[in-house]
Amino acid sequence: MSAILKKEFLVFFRNVGLVIFVLYAFTMDIYIAGKGIKVTPRHVSIGYVNEGDIAVVNKIISHFHSPQFKKPKLFLNEKSLKEAIYNRKIMVGIVFNKEFVNNLLSGKTAKLQVLIDSTAAAQAEVTLIYIQNILLKFEHHLKTPASIDIIKLFNPNANTKWFMSLSELMSDITMLGLILIAVVFVREKENGTWDIMLLMPVKGSLIIFAKILSQVLILMAGITIAVGLIVFGAFNTPINGNIFNFYLISFLFSFAIGGIALVIAAISKTILEVAHLTIVIMLPLIFLSGAWTPLSAMSPFIQFLSYFSPLRYYIQATQDIFFRGSGFMDLLPYFGAEFLIAVILFYIGYRKIGRLF
Amino acid sequence: MRLNVIKAYLKKEFIDLIRNKMIILIYLIPTMILILFGYGIKLEVTHTRTIIIDNDHSKLSLEIINKFSHTKYFDVKVENISYKEALHKLQTNKADMIVIIPPSFSKDLYKGAQIGVFIDGSFPLRAVTIEGYVEKLLIHGFNIKLPIKIENRNFFNEAMRDYNAIVPGLFGLIFLVVPASLAAIIIVKEKEVGTIFNFYSAPIKKIEFVIAKIIPPFLFHSLNIFILFLWATYLFDVPFRGNFFIFWLTSEIYILISVGIGILVSIVTSTQVAALVLSVIITVIPGFLYSGILMPISSMDKESYIEAHIFPVSYYNHIIYDTFLIGQGFKSSLNVLYFIILCIYAFVLIALGTLLIKKAIK
Numbered sequence A: 001m002s003a004i005l006k007k008e009f010l011v012f013f014r015n016v017g018l019v020i021f022v023l024y025a026f027t028m029d030i031y032i033a034g035k036g037i038k039v040t041p042r043h044v045s046i047g048y049v050n051e052g053d054i055a056v057v058n059k060i061i062s063h064f065h066s067p068q069f070k071k072p073k074l075f076l077n078e079k080s081l082k083e084a085i086y087n088r089k090i091m092v093g094i095v096f097n098k099e100f101v102n103n104l105l106s107g108k109t110a111k112l113q114v115l116i117d118s119t120a121a122a123q124a125e126v127t128l129i130y131i132q133n134i135l136l137k138f139e140h141h142l143k144t145p146a147s148i149d150i151i152k153l154f155n156p157n158a159n160t161k162w163f164m165s166l167s168e169l170m171s172d173i174t175m176l177g178l179i180l181i182a183v184v185f186v187r188e189k190e191n192g193t194w195d196i197m198l199l200m201p202v203k204g205s206l207i208i209f210a211k212i213l214s215q216v217l218i219l220m221a222g223i224t225i226a227v228g229l230i231v232f233g234a235f236n237t238p239i240n241g242n243i244f245n246f247y248l249i250s251f252l253f254s255f256a257i258g259g260i261a262l263v264i265a266a267i268s269k270t271i272l273e274v275a276h277l278t279i280v281i282m283l284p285l286i287f288l289s290g291a292w293t294p295l296s297a298m299s300p301f302i303q304f305l306s307y308f309s310p311l312r313y314y315i316q317a318t319q320d321i322f323f324r325g326s327g328f329m330d331l332l333p334y335f336g337a338e339f340l341i342a343v344i345l346f347y348i349g350y351r352k353i354g355r356l357f
Numbered sequence B: 001m002r003l004n005v006i007k008a009y010l011k012k013e014f015i016d017l018i019r020n021k022m023i024i025l026i027y028l029i030p031t032m033i034l035i036l037f038g039y040g041i042k043l044e045v046t047h048t049r050t051i052i053i054d055n056d057h058s059k060l061s062l063e064i065i066n067k068f069s070h071t072k073y074f075d076v077k078v079e080n081i082s083y084k085e086a087l088h089k090l091q092t093n094k095a096d097m098i099v100i101i102p103p104s105f106s107k108d109l110y111k112g113a114q115i116g117v118f119i120d121g122s123f124p125l126r127a128v129t130i131e132g133y134v135e136k137l138l139i140h141g142f143n144i145k146l147p148i149k150i151e152n153r154n155f156f157n158e159a160m161r162d163y164n165a166i167v168p169g170l171f172g173l174i175f176l177v178v179p180a181s182l183a184a185i186i187i188v189k190e191k192e193v194g195t196i197f198n199f200y201s202a203p204i205k206k207i208e209f210v211i212a213k214i215i216p217p218f219l220f221h222s223l224n225i226f227i228l229f230l231w232a233t234y235l236f237d238v239p240f241r242g243n244f245f246i247f248w249l250t251s252e253i254y255i256l257i258s259v260g261i262g263i264l265v266s267i268v269t270s271t272q273v274a275a276l277v278l279s280v281i282i283t284v285i286p287g288f289l290y291s292g293i294l295m296p297i298s299s300m301d302k303e304s305y306i307e308a309h310i311f312p313v314s315y316y317n318h319i320i321y322d323t324f325l326i327g328q329g330f331k332s333s334l335n336v337l338y339f340i341i342l343c344i345y346a347f348v349l350i351a352l353g354t355l356l357i358k359k360a361i362k
Helices: A002-014 A016-026 A028-036 A054-061 A078-086 A098-105 A121-138 A160-191 A194-199 A204-234 A243-267 A271-287 A300-308 A310-324 A328-353 B003-019 B022-040 B059-069 B083-091 B124-141 B162-193 B196-201 B206-235 B244-268 B272-289 B302-308 B312-326 B333-356
Strands: A046-050 A073-075 A092-096 A110-117 A146-153 B048-054 B074-078 B097-101 B113-120 B148-155
Touching: A002 A016, A002 A160, A002 A204, A016 A028, A016 A160, A016 A204, A016 B272, A028 A160, A028 A204, A028 B272, A046 A054, A046 A078, A054 A098, A073 A078, A078 A092, A078 A110, A092 A121, A098 A110, A110 A121, A121 B124, A121 B148, A121 B162, A146 B124, A160 A194, A160 A204, A160 A243, A160 A271, A160 A310, A160 B124, A160 B272, A194 A204, A204 A243, A204 A328, A243 A271, A243 A310, A243 A328, A271 B022, A271 B162, A271 B272, A310 A328, A310 B083, B003 B022, B003 B162, B003 B206, B022 B162, B022 B206, B048 B059, B048 B083, B048 B124, B059 B074, B059 B097, B059 B124, B083 B097, B083 B113, B097 B124, B113 B124, B162 B196, B162 B206, B162 B244, B162 B272, B162 B312, B206 B244, B206 B333, B244 B272, B244 B312, B244 B333, B312 B333
Parallel strands: A046 A073, A046 A092, A110 B148, A146 B113, B048 B074, B048 B097
Antiparallel strands: A092 A110, B097 B113
16 A cells, blocks of 8 residues: 555656646645635725815715725716726715705705715625715714624634635645546556556555545645645634644545545546546535535525535535634534545445456 | 648547537536526625524514514524523524624613624625624614715616626636636647647648637637627626627637637646646636626725736726626727737737747757
C-alpha cells in the first residue's frame, strides 16, 4: 500500500503544472474570492440634486459616508442624474426638491424622492435600508418608545471575507477532489495499465483505497496551507469550535468526494469524459448545497435533494465549527452522514472498477 | 490563407466533436449553468426561521408577534424556552433569529424598554438584510410618525426580482468560461494525443490552423446565444427591452474573445486536464466577480473598480443588462464605446494567439 502511495505522490509532483494550479487554488484563488466578492453593499455610488436650501441638504448629505457610500456627487438637475443612472455610473440618486425642504422645515411629513438602480435587487434593498436608517438617525429629537437591540451573533460586523473564503475553499476542495481522484484511475485506464494493476497479487479494494488515500492526503495538505495562510493568516477568521473537528470532517468529506470520483472514473473511459462529467456533477453539487446562499431559502425539492450531497453536511459542519462554535457531539450527525455516503459510493465504484471480470 | 485547407481541417473538427459526444456537453453545460445559478442563487431573504420568546404576554407583545407573522420574510414560532436553549438552537442551525420580548415590556415603554434580537451572522448578506427588515418592522409597529418619508422609484428592475438581477449577468459568465475551455481542449487534445505533429509538419499556415480551431466553438456557441436567450425570457421571465440585434452581435464578439483566451491557454498547457483547470480558474472568478451579478461595478471600491475595467466581462455585461432591462441600445454613447472596446479585445486576443502558437517543437 505504501508503494502505491509513493507512486501516486511521485506522479503528482512530477506534473509541475498541476502542482502549481493546485497551490494556486488553495492560496491565491481563495484570497481573491474572499477579498473580492462582497455581497453586502459597500461604497454605493450616490448622486443627488439639490433644488432647495443648501444648509439643510448638506447636513443630510454629510451622513452618507464611507464605508456604505461613496462621496455623494452633486448633479445640476434631475435629468443629468437620471442619465447617470441609465448609464449605470450611479446606483442611487436622491432628489431634494423645494417641497421636501419646506415641509421638513415646517414640520410636516416630507417626502424624499429616491431613485435607485435595482438591477441588483438584493443590494438595492439593503441600500434602501441604509438610507432609511440614516434618515432616522438624522432626526435626533425622534423618540422611539422602546430601543431595539440587534446583535449579529458569530460575525458581528458582517465580515464577508470570512464567509467567502471558507465557501471558496470548500468549492475548491470539491472541484480538485473530483478531478484529481477520478484522473488517477482514468489515466491508468487510458494507458492500459489498470488491468495490469488488478492482475497484481494485491486486493483490488486495497489498490483503490490506497490510490484515493494518496489524493486525499494531497487535499489535506492543501487544506492545511489554505486554512493556515489565507483563512487564519490573511483574513484573521475566528474559530469558535475545535480545529480538529474541522480536520476530521474535511478528511471524511474528501473520502465522500473520492467515492463520487470513483463512480465517475468507473463510467468514463477518457480524461475528457472525466472533465465533462466532473463539471456536470460539480456545479449542482456546489451551488445547491448551500455554499453561497443559505439552504433554507431554496425550494423544498432542492432542500430534499441536498440530503444526498456530501457537500451539504460539510458546509454546515464547517460553518458550525468556525462561526457557531458547535462541539463534537453536535457534529456527530455530519460525521456519520459523510461516512455513510463514502461507504455507499465506494461499494458502487468498487463493483464497477475494482474487478477484472 | 487557403480556404480548402481550412475546410478540410474544419470537417475533421466537426466529425471529431460529434463523434466523441462533445456536442451534447456543448449544449448541456451552458443551459445547466443558467438554470442552476438562476434558481440556485437566492439573494433576497425570505422565510427566516424566527423564534420569538414572549415573556410579557401583553397586548403589545402579541401585536408585535402578529406583525412578524404576517410577512413573507419571517417564519415565526413562539416558544416558551430559556435564553440559553434558544441560543443553542442558533448554534446548531435550527433557527436563524431569536426575538426576546422582556417581562413588563409594555409597562416600561418610554422608560427604557428594550427588545433583544439575535441574528445568526454566518451569512453576512442575509444577516444585514434581516437586520434591516426587523428595524423597519418594529418602527412601523410602534406607529411612530416619521418626519421624512422615502419615496423610492426603482429603475430597470421595478419589482426587485432576483431573476432579473441574476440571469442576464450569467451570460457574461457562461460565454466566458465554456467557449474558452472548449477551444483550449480541442487544441491541447492534439498535443496530448500527438496529432499536433500533423500541424507541425504539414504545409498549413498558423493562421489557417487557428481559424479552423476557432470556427467550431464559435459556431456551436452562436446557437447557444439563442438557446440561453429563450431560457432567460421564457423560463425566468426576464423582460427584454432592448435591441435583439445588438444583443446578438455583442454576444458573438464576446464568444470570439473567450475563444481567444482558450487559444492562449492552449499555448501554455500540454495536457487536457491542465488546460481545463487553467481555463476554468482564470475565467470563473473574474466572470463572477466583475459580472455585476453581486454588485454593480459603479459601487465597487477603487481597487476592484479599476480591476473590473481590465476584464472584458464588465463591458459585455454592461451591454447585456442594458439590452435586457434598460433598453438604451446604441443611443447611449457609453454602450457604443464598450462595444468598440470588446471588438478590440477580440482582435488583440486572437492575433496574439496566432502569433504565439508554435509550429515546431521547441
